[in-house]
Amino acid sequence: MLASGMLFPGFAGVWTPVLQSRKVKRDPVGIRVAGEKVVLFRGRDGVPGALVDRCPHRGVALSLGQVGEDGCIACPFHGWRFGPDGTARHVPLNPDAKLERLGATALPVREIGDLLWIFTAAVETAPVEPIPPEALVDPALRRTYLEVTWNCHWTRAMENMLDTPHLPFVHRTTIGRSMAKRMTPSSRMEITWEERPWGSRQGFRLDGQGDVAFLDFHRPNMMALHIPIPGRRFRMHALVIPIDDRTTRLIVASARDFATFPLLDPFFDRMNARIAAQDQGVVESSDPVEAPPAGEEVSVATDRATLHFRKYYLDELRPSGKG
Ligand code: FES
Ligand SMILES: [Fe+2]
Helix, strand or coil, X not given: CCCHHHCCCCCCCCEEEEEEHHHCCCCCEEEEECCEEEEEEECHHHCEEEEECCCXXXXXXXXXXXXXXXXXXXXXXXXXXXXXXXXXXXXXXXXCCCHHHCCCCECCEEEXXXXXXXXXXXXXXXXXXXXXXXXXXXXXXXXXXXXXXXXXXXXXXXXXHHCCCCHHHHCXXXXXXXXXXXXXXXXXXXXXXXXXXXXXXXXEEECCEEEEEEEEEECCCEEEEECCCCCCCEEEEEEEEEEECCEEEEEEEEEECCCCCHHHHHHHHHHHHHHHHHHHHHHHCCCCCCCCCHHHCCCCHHHHHHHHHHHHHHHHHCCCCCC
């Protein structure tokens, strides 16, 4: 087994959603997360497995192989078979092989809500369980999922999702419309702040008018925006998944307790696609590519949430996984 310290540098030892569950049937699906290749598949009874996508024998991508009736993934090169927990179950042509020495590197995996989550370290048992934003698991809510890929470092995308003062600028024709209309040169955005066990909750509103909107940061890489509609629950989530230093995949998930007919789902996805497209160009232009230490850019009071994330990233996450 590889030392966990060598995997997922800068994003090690955390739970992250990686894919919608429905995208993984039995056949292996190869993805990349924070620079590491990972293969997801389903063993017997649909139990999900996540392995580092590198055969321990000669480094071939296991995702090129197949999953058999026994629920094991077979490497395409010499046919070694591994269970969802990484254990070697069969090494062809070598009946004396010591299987216990020949396992693949397994990652803890969970299926929660409509998503597959992995823990970014090669450990048998993750030290904590994932805590999903509540609206992603509440059976009373109807959810939609949209996936987009941006050419940026994930930290810039995450900060964008936590950034409230860009709403009346970047999103003046969508979710920032009412703020853009009410804003005057002397307007002030009031921000409240609470630490939560899973991250933090920011409340914001303009000039003391209207409802306070809440925006949650769920460590390490999730945002939930509570869109204030009286008597309704309506959330927009961004799950910000690092692919490599210049590529980020976003799963934009909406959750609602009104207009729950499935036929209306495309409406919510189209709206989210429009909002995400408004952010994309701005975020992709960020220089330097990765969010730098706070002292290297200037900040103001409305940057509280992004600075909080930046500190968490630079102090806790970025040093992680260094060999
Ligand atoms: S490289 Fe995978 S079995 Fe040989
Ligand atoms: Fe935005």
